[in-house]
Amino acid sequence: MGNISGFFKNVVSEMRKVSWPKRxxxxxxxxxxxxxxxxxxxxxxxxxxxxxxxxxxFVAL
Structure with a gap:
């Protein structure tokens, strides 16, 4: 279970770095x-x- 929680913490960390486009x-x-x-x-x-x-x-010929 430790790997899963670490994975999601890394996902959240990376998502904060994303530059989302403006409207x-x-x-x-x-x-x-x-x-x-x-x-x-x-x-x-x-x-x-x-x-x-x-x-x-072509077929009609």
Whole structure:
């Protein structure tokens, strides 16, 4: 049990050293991540539709 309590004391000690982002930074980072995810989803949707269209066109020949 001594190892577990020592582990959690070290975790608390390390968590105090962490530099947490401010609210404004966190909001900005969240918007960037969401915008990137949406852009990538749209991009891959368009690429998938294009490749599917090419395969359908090629098979129809």
């Amino acid at each position: 404004k930074e966190l909001t900005r980072y969240t918007i960037v991540v969401l915008a990137t995810c949406i852009f990538m989803a749209l991009f891959f949707t368009v690429v998938d539709a294009g490749i599917s269209g090419l395969f359908r066109w």
